[in-house]
Amino acid sequence: MPDLSQTIAAVATPPGVGGIGVVRLSGPDALELAAKIWHGRDPRQSPAGRFWHGWIYDPASGEKIDEAVLLVFRAPHSYTGEDVVELQTHGSPAVLRRVLQLLLSLGARAAAPGEFTLRAYLNGRMDLAQAESVLALVEAESETARRQALRGLNRELSERIRAINQDLLDLLAHVQALLDYPEEGVEPHRARAAIDRALAEIESLLATAAAGRVVREGARLALVGAPNAGKSSLLNALLGYDRALVHHQPGTTRDYxxxxxxxxxxxxxxxxxxxxxxxxxxxxxxGVRQALEVASGADLILYLADSSAPRPQAPKLPWGRVIKVASKADLEPAWNDPEYLRVSARTGEGLNELRREIRRRLLGEAREGEVWITSERHQQALQEAREHLQEARHAPEDLMGMSLEAASKALARLTGEEVSEEVIARVFSNFCVGK
Structure with missing residues (x-):
């Protein structure tokens, strides 16, 4: 664990050239160190949340480094729970390196990956599930991923887990009372009913894990069909621009x-x-062999059959992962099958329905308005809690408490209340420097 008596510094913006760059300081000496390189309003006297214009200087040589803006956050209300200073400079790598080197030469320590968020966790500003949501929000590449990460950051998952755990702790107290003071305890059938309620909540969360994996990792969608079935045209239509070569001559796609x-x-x-x-x-x-191999490894397959031509013989595919598409729906149909979605890449007919079906097949019944399990660590903790609760449900009264306690600890690990330093280090090792 980091030494919280040290003040850390890092460049908080991505590598490369930009209009603005940010150097961040956090720790007990953040204001003092910033004051040593700052010409403008004294950071030590600055109220929190105010921007100040000034200049950054090398205190040893008096050399002017850059024009900048300074922002102060005071403990315990900052991101890390410590005094924090952000220096906003021009986004030149040379400027950012020089400012960081000045702060390090004056006694700051270079921040480790994720150390600002780690300090927020250690200082009680967020729990471990929230900290993981910070990383998920930084890495979000889709709107659904962004919304799910924000739900985690807003404690929606943490509060739901704590509510389940509080019910288990209350039940554990009653079960222990049942053993020690039979007249004060809860009847066994009522204990099992309470366990069933907790199991239902956990199962509800675990049911979103598949959708969470897709949001976290993305999915592979294979377009498969006979030559000239319209695969490349459909790909271009879904993309909204021409990515694949389209030609009336069959077999123009030889590679994927x-x-x-x-x-x-x-x-x-x-x-x-x-x-x-x-x-x-x-x-x-x-190319045919490769197409079937790609399909076998895909999360979902669009099997296209030209509805304006004689119906082709379907290849061997994992049909449980297939959406059947009748392509070229703008032409006179040669056949009809209610199992196929009629789609025209030329007119757009059926495209919205196909998009909705792709989403439904990949995300299952996970509802947009609920929090999803997007972390493997969270999924494992919930699965472990479920196993212990299933044991508790069938255990005699004198052993039920042990399984309830184990389930409670598994849930507590999810939010970071019962977690080892090794797990904490593994979580924050995935962060970038400066966050």
Whole structure:
């Protein structure tokens, strides 16, 4: 764990050139160190939350380094719970390096990755689940990921976990009273009913884990079908611009092509594959094999069949992960099948319905307005709590309390109340320097 008596400093903006760069200080000497390089309103006398214009100087040589803005946050109401100073300079890497070097030469220590947020956790400004949500918010690449990270940061997950845990602790007290003072305890059937309520809450959260994984990691969507089924046209239509080559001649796609996109708030990589058919062409046959391999590893498959042509024989696919698409719906249909979504890449017919179905298949029944489990650590803690509660439900009264206590500790680890230093270090090692 870090030495909180030390003052830390880091560049808080990403590497590279920008209009503005930020150097952040946190710790007991933050105001004093900032005052040594600042010409302007004295940071030690500055009220919290006010911006001040001034200049950064090298105190040893008197050299002017940059024009800047200074912002002071005072303990315990800052992000870290300590005195914090932010120096906003021009976004030159040379300027930011020089300002950081000045602060380090005056006694600050270079911050470790995630140390500002770690200090916020250690100082009680946030729990561990909230801290992980900070990282998730920084890394969010889709609107759904952003909203879920913000729910975690707003304590929605933490409060729900604490409510479950408080009920378990109350039940544990009653079970212990049942053993020590039978007349004061709770009847066994009522204890098991309380356990069932906690299990239902945990199962509800775990049911969102699949959606949470998709939001966190993204999904792979494979477009598969016979040559000239309209796969490349559909990919371009979903993207909103031309990414794949479209030609009336069948077999123009010999290799697979990937494109990042977001559909209904879901981040995914769409893969346009070679047309699947029997062929004697060695190169095309390799493309067919590759297309089926890509499909087998995808989270979801769009199987396209040209509805304006005779219905092709479907290839072997994992049909539980397939959305069937009748393409070229703007043309006269040669066949109809209610299991297929009719879609036209040319007119846009069926595209919105297809987008909604992709979202539904990837996210399941997870509702947008609820908090999801997006962390593997959280999922493991909930699964462990569920196992202990299932043990408690079938345990005799004299052993029920042990399983309830173990379930409670598993839930407490999720918010960081019962967690080892090793776990804490692992969580914060994923952060960038300056956050």
């Amino acid at each position: 092509l990937e494109a990042n996109m977001e559909i209904e708030g879901v981040p995914l990589v769409a893969v346009d594959t070679a047309g699947v058919r029997e062929t004697s062409d060695a190169v095309e046959a390799a």
